[in-house]
Amino acid sequence: MTTKAKYQEVLDLGEALNIKDGNVTEENGVLKVKGMAKTQYEKNRLWDKIKEIGGDKPTDIMANITVEDESIYAKHTVKSGETLGKIAKHYYGNASKYQAIFKANTDVLKNPDLIHPGQELVIPNL
Numbered sequence: 001m002t003t004k005a006k007y008q009e010v011l012d013l014g015e016a017l018n019i020k021d022g023n024v025t026e027e028n029g030v031l032k033v034k035g036m037a038k039t040q041y042e043k044n045r046l047w048d049k050i051k052e053i054g055g056d057k058p059t060d061i062m063a064n065i066t067v068e069d070e071s072i073y074a075k076h077t078v079k080s081g082e083t084l085g086k087i088a089k090h091y092y093g094n095a096s097k098y099q100a101i102f103k104a105n106t107d108v109l110k111n112p113d114l115i116h117p118g119q120e121l122v123i124p125n126l
Contacts, residue, residue: 006031006060007050007053010046010050010053019065021034031060033062034063034065035064038068038075039068040067040072043067072122073123073124075120077121078115078119083098087121092126100124101123
């Protein structure tokens with residue numbers, strides 16, 4: 001199996017995330033991946049996939065992923081049935097961090113208990 005084939009799921013995720021300026025080369029059994037993610041959350045998703053496949057310190061892949069907008073962690077479009085707590089749990093692993101999301105979106109949200117499908121929320125860096 002080539003290194004590129006081994007990490008195909010990472011490349012597929014990069015395409016799904018619309019990573020900009022993507023470049024993939026393979027040299028001496030090492031896959032070199034380069035590109036720009038929209039947010040830190042997308043960069044983290046790519047690194048999580050790399051580590052899932054290659055372990056915590058893979059030696060057969062080198063990734064240089066930059067972030068286009070470092071002022072936020074992510075952007076999120078509210079789906080039916082979601083709460084700020086569920087969204088906070090998804091991005092931060094802790095539902096009680098919902099207040100940070102509320103504070104970052106007071107231009108859109110007037111009450112943390114009232115969010116609606118289709119609203120675009122900023123997920124702030126903590």
